Amino acid sequence: MNAATTIVIVLCLAALGYVAGRLRANRVAGNVASSLHSRSGYYGAFVAIFTALPSLFVLAAWLIVSPMVINSQVFDSLPREIQALPDTDHALQMGKINSIAQGLEQLTPQDEARLKSGAVDMRSLLGEKGVAIAGEVEDYMPAAARKLSAMHSASGLYRTFVIILLAAVGLMWSWIQIKPRMRARNSVEAVIIAGLMLASSIAILTTVGIVLSMVSETYRFFTSVPPLEFFFGTVWDPRFAAAGAEDSAGQFGLIPLLAGTLYIAFVAMLVAVPIGLYAAIYMSEYAGQRLRSVVKPLLEVLAGIPTIVYGFFALTTVGPFLRDISAQIHGLAFGEVSSFIQAQSVLTAGLVMGIMLIPFVSSLSDDIITAVPQAMRDGSLGLGATHSETIRRVIFPAALPGIVGALLLTASRAIGETMIVVLAAGVAARLSLNPFEPMTTVTVKIVNQLTGDLEFTSPQTLVAFALGITLFVITLCLNFYALYIVRKYREAYE
Amino acid sequence: MNMMSEAAVEAAVGAKTTAQPPIKMQGRLVNVSYGDNQALFDVDLDVRLHQVTALIGPSGCGKSTFLRCLNRMNDTIEGCRVKGSITLDGADIYDPSIDVVELRANVGMVFQKPNPFPKTIYENVAYGPRIHGLATGKAEMDEIVETSLRKAGLFEEVKDRLHTAGTGLSGGQQQRLCIARAIAVSPEVILMDEPCSALDPIATAKVEELIDELRVNYTIVIVTHSMQQAARVSQRTAMFHLGRLVEEGATDKMFTNPDDQRTQDYITGRYG
Amino acid sequence: MSDAVTPPAAVAGTGIQKRDIGIKRRYAAERRFRAYGLIAIALGILFLTALLYTVISKGYTAFQQTAISVPVTFSEKIIDPKGERAQNPQALMMANYPVLARNGLVRELGIDPKNKKLVSAAGKMLSAGSRVQLRDMVLADPSIIGKTLPVWILASGDIDSAFKGQVDLSVDQARRQVDDQQIAWMNQLAKDNILVKRFNTGLFTYGASSRAETAGVGVAIIGSLYMMGIVLVLALPIGVAASIYLEEFAPKNRWTDLIEVNINNLAAVPSIVFGLLGLAVFINFAGMPRSASLVGGLVLSLMTLPTIIIATRAALKAVPPSIRAAALGLGASRTQMVFHHVLPLAAPGVMTGTIIGLAQALGETAPLLLIGMVAFVVGVPASPMDPATALPVQIFMWANEAERAFVERTSGAIIILLGFLAVMNITAIILRRRFERRW
Structure with missing residues (x-):
């Protein structure tokens, strides 16, 4: 019996338990609801929970653990020389055995x-059944596969038996527990709260997952490339050379990527900060209700557009536009038409990323400027300051910590942005100060290293995780600091 | 009723009229509305030179609204309309030829809650002179700051920490800092909107004492909730109720022998 | 008020004291400052307009596709020359269907069938997608073999571009994809209403294809829908549960503080990092299939979770404490208070936050690239375990194609994506307007 059917049976038992629990609660109360501690539904839920939760938990554990146990037992039964092969081959052999086992289960007696x-022969027979085997079927395999299937079906049988027994026992036990003064509601609520707590820890688990997965893969990367070479290397050249060839590792210098990332983010901030800030100031300080109700949603539209669309915009419009206009300018200045801005360049990516960031800067700063108490404005205006003097000399300095926080958040966004730079910045990892030429970023290289057919053991792919953790740490620091500033700022004015 | 109030007052007070100082600011038929809500109805009020004029009345009676009209702080509120005329030294302050910045430089304002800027004490006081370009050098600025703080009776308390944050002072000190900030621009009129409502009694006493001293050099209009305060600091008192000026006159007369029953009731604490 | 009663000396008629406070200069500065603000806003709106204009002007033509009505003779000689279809059904699969279409067109144009060059040029006007189209017709009803039927066959991508006026005809014909002869035929067919633009249903139904005219976002839409479904099923309940715990039950201590900081921080982690997480945990560690919408949905759920939690907590916070006090005062337990009173009142806020989170997830590209959703998927995925792509990923893949017809498709796909997002966001706005409560 498969797991899904077992789950359905357990759930049916739980539903049965609910009804039985309610009935018993009513009976022990002599149908006088007020003599029960909780409403009868809670007793039903109590029974249902004790029926379903433990057995489903055990089922989940079983599903995770039993394949591991079975695999290791099957593996132990393999011939010595196979067991002596390196780790990567083991996975391959076990994969084949697994497929064979799958195929064997589908064979009819005639087959x-x-x-x-x-x-x-076995391979073509299984192929007919739609099970493709990667490579030849070796002699020891069918036996192992049969052992595997046998163990699987045995495990399935035990599992079904144990789970359903557990559910039934849970049902009986909790059903017997029901007495008028039993605090069923409290128990049910405790379970609910435990569930809520579990949900809230998912966020932590995600972070832990991110850190663990990246640290372990990065560690593997550092076993083949020394960390110093990665962090301080100035050449990025991860040759996808044939395995085993001399010098196949290539060079993995982070510096050019980091420089490109920061340079592009800097250009983007150069575009986004003045425009976003001035727009926010105008909207929060000058604009009337009517203008605000039109402009604010429009800028929010800018924020809602997916970054891939910005990337497309950069690739098909902004890049060629900058290239052509630079050619025109060159023509006017020197009489010879040749473009000095390339279509994929730091400028293109930075400009478009800046456009994307405008609404971030403006809406974050808008919130912060509005949070400055009206009393500050009154105090300054009451002294005869003009509106702009009030803004520049009182409101802006008062809002500065918050705005710095907002800008740091924006910068972290710029550094982590991927799609725009993938399409508009280019792939050449170079160290250059010329914004008219392509540079590449950390995120571009993560995408480049991980798309296409990959093998998860080569430094060429593992480097993506080292890049990822670098990116994660940089943005984490920026975010932490920014959130800290913004939080402090809000406290100051609350 | 309002139309005759002044004449009635002048007549009633009799002998005192002759000693009346000249009028500094004058409101005539002032009507203010916020959107569809009218907050003030046909208010006529004179503010006389070097006197403290107290505006009293129950909450929401329009006294603060009137005060904010005197230096056009109401301009900053969306949907606020002011009709009628308010003059400063005979010039209509709502006339298009009058510049609001210039007006506010001459009619300063101190607010209900102390609102020092998040800057140093020095910078708070220097802010006004700096934006108006009143000081030509550092020395002159230092002098303006010092005299203003002295006039506000704060200098001795803060002279050692002029360059620490103004927000670090106590409530009463903050309010005196705000007064010093207003003085530093050397206005002619200072408007105070319940300047002591956020202060404890001792700080209040200090500020009241200060107001009395400032009267020598400035004309002061103060909104207050406290009858005693109005009696202590002001020479003239105006009573507002439901957006109308009920009665206006010399403070001692208002508190001893008011003409209007509503004033009587308010002063004796029947409502308010 | 008559002046007679006012003492004449009372009003000092000197006017407002004039001091030099640099009014002119200061007002100039004021005007400049305002102008900067207006310019900033104008620039923002200009950029938005330029972006939308680019996409729409390049993409609106993608919703139409040129098709040619060709009288196709399903000649047995070509489909099944050996007459073996009764024994070997494979024969019908392998037949050379494009020749049928080409012959039809050659007849229609009145070209000499022996002129190889002209015949081949005419054949290139038709999409190679005719193979599948005609094959499916024959497989569905083998009795049409031997008959002649008019069939709408898609024009090739180049003819489509030319017919839409996107090909610069002033260029020497050797340097463009369509030659003058083909243009002449095109115009002739168009005049007879045999070659027309029709609504492009294929854009919504086809999967990946190396030919622009038969490429569509069908697979991508299905993939995106699967992922949205997974996000909704996972992120919404988990997010709401987490927010309820943090807002209503959690003691204020270090641990909850940590969770709080952590959630705010996760909301700002670059999306590509979630892709790396998905790759390492779901694919490498848990052994889930690459390119599957299941993995995409899981990654996007983790990414959307902070957004939903932050929105839900804000909505819960907005419910006034008096409601809670009232419920507790009647003897409700905290859990009853939350589930009977607070949560229903916060529901509109939760919905709005969820929709915005979903919209964010729908437009996300980078993490999906890493978990292998850049696959060339032709067939519609039957389940979330099957390889699929997503709308934004499809856009990314097409954006890298140089052909004019693909640029048009890319923009068309962007319009579809933006359309979805617009619908979601407008729903969120309407929900907010409708149910927003001010306490």
């Missing part, structure tokens, strides 16, 4: 007969 008579 078995054909196989025995030698009329057809």
